[in-house]
Amino acid sequence: MKGIQPSERLDTEYIAPQSKYRAIHLIAVAIMLTLASAKSGEPRFVHDLAGRTVSIPDNPLRVVSLAPSVTEIIFALGEGNRLKGVTQHCDFPAEAQSLPKVGSYVHLDLERIVALKPDLCIAVRDGNPKEVVMELESFGIPVYTVDPRNLETAVDTVLEVGRLLNATTKAQHLANEMRTKIEKVKECIAKTELRPRVFFQIGAAPIVSVGKNTVIHELIVAAGGQNLAEGPATYPRFSMEQVLALQPDIIIITSMTKEQDLEELCAEWKKYGGLPAVRDNRIFFVDADLFDRVSPRLIDGLETLAGIIHPELVR
């Protein structure tokens, strides 16, 4: 019986934070076992909006990040020295690459995490498996779950992580900087009614694009474009024929594949001279990491997109 209870508790917590607008704070989920409070000295109690009490150490010094976006945020806050472990995909900034790896973020290696003796793990709600989070908590390791999934929550997550790591000032500074940049792009875009038709390609074979419930969709819209794959499916698949019928003004391809593959992809599109994007030579490659990771670099992604979609407005 004992083993079933935490799963039920976690379930409700994972379902509860659905409303986007509640998230002025970050929707954070973490369960503390009494064990942990005894271990970590002076715990801090943080209340989240659902009224739960989350307990974390006052000054976490052995932090393990369970997602690339979290790693980037921690480094952006200048708190990289607290990090004692990251996932194998955490490759930015370069310092992150030399830290001990704890598996990929969907396939975490429990033993490696426990062996690092973390006093705080920071997980992402969308990606890290629930089972592992629960297991970690049963070892008395506090797991703070963040949920960055769009521009607004990216800023919130920076503030939240800053609070966790006693870097509030720096976090405030970074958050303001991010907000200013977002506002700047919005101001630029507001000058025009023009909304070019964008086809954002994240997969080559099959052709995969992004639906309405993605960060990339939000970025395209914020950068003054119209997402041609807009729809309920998160990652819709397309045939070449369907894309041609959509008549994209701009094709943007993320660099998930190797350089030469990108050239081939581009050549593939260029066969279709009637396509507005081909005619106007508006096929672009962008760094996938700027769009997949909801971290401060997402703002760079936004600026990149704005520059591609509205080169006349954004310098």
Add this chain to the structure above:
Amino acid sequence: MKATAPYVYPLLKRMLAVSLLLCLLLIISAFLGLAIGSTAQNIRQILAVLSGHADQYPTLSNIVWRIRLPRVVLATLAGATLSLGGLVFQALLRNPLAEPYILGISGGSAVGAIIGILLGLSPFPGVAFFAFAGSMATLLLVLLIASTRTAMKKDTLILAGVMVNAFCSSVIMFLISLTQDSRLHNILFWLMGDLSLSDVHRTLMLMVALLPCFAVLFLLARPMNILLMGEEMAANMGVDVRLLPVVLLGVTSFMVSVVVCHTGLLGFVGLVMPHLLRLAFGPDHRLLVPACIFGGGSYLILCDLLARSLPSQGEMPVGVITAMIGAPLFIILLRRSRQ
């Protein structure tokens, strides 16, 4: 030391000897499984933890007892079950290539388990029941395809199994591509087999479900021997030739489906162990059933040990290892059975 000594040895003595030998192997494997993992640890400290002095090394004790031990137990249970599954299918279908994975039984239970999970059922009994239903359905399907008028040819059965297995794999991919459910996020888990999702609670439940099945198969070892002589002979010797296969298939499918719920598809374990053990100890099932339990258990522990200690960045699914060892053996056996 007479030349005929092995034949006059009482059966019980041989059984004990074989069991003890393989039990020793299991203990050694389990020790290695506890001592080696994805993080390197001081062997002296591990010995201290294993001998009960856990207080000095709380982290290591957590790693050994709460991460590695459930995993070693899960590997033992899964290895024993799949080996027994292979043994039973090989005897029952009189086909040296029969095995839960190759026959598509594992695939069928995985499909059932995934459907159960998508319906939001609890792991036990809900998901396990669906997995069982899935394995029974594929078993019937395979037998139906294979049992045409031209008797049960060896290759027909295997072909039917391979096709059903391929079909099940595609259904698994289909179900997973349909859903955004994060519980099914790890496709590798279902297709490649993985022991990393083991915790104490689940492993205990698995043990409760499987140990009685092991006992039943052990009790049915003699009738299995007789069945190998042919159905007519078996009927003459008082074996219920209708009931026995049904019970054997039922118990085996149940065991396999419970294991698949916890580990995903682990290929070829049921092929490697029974053949090795038959080579070593002869065809008597009264020896082979316990041998499969201990030997299969240690085999999977060792495979898992390789899987989690080889890569430097993260773990590899254990199914990769079992398939790498098992598939070449399958080809050798296939060639030999053709000759």
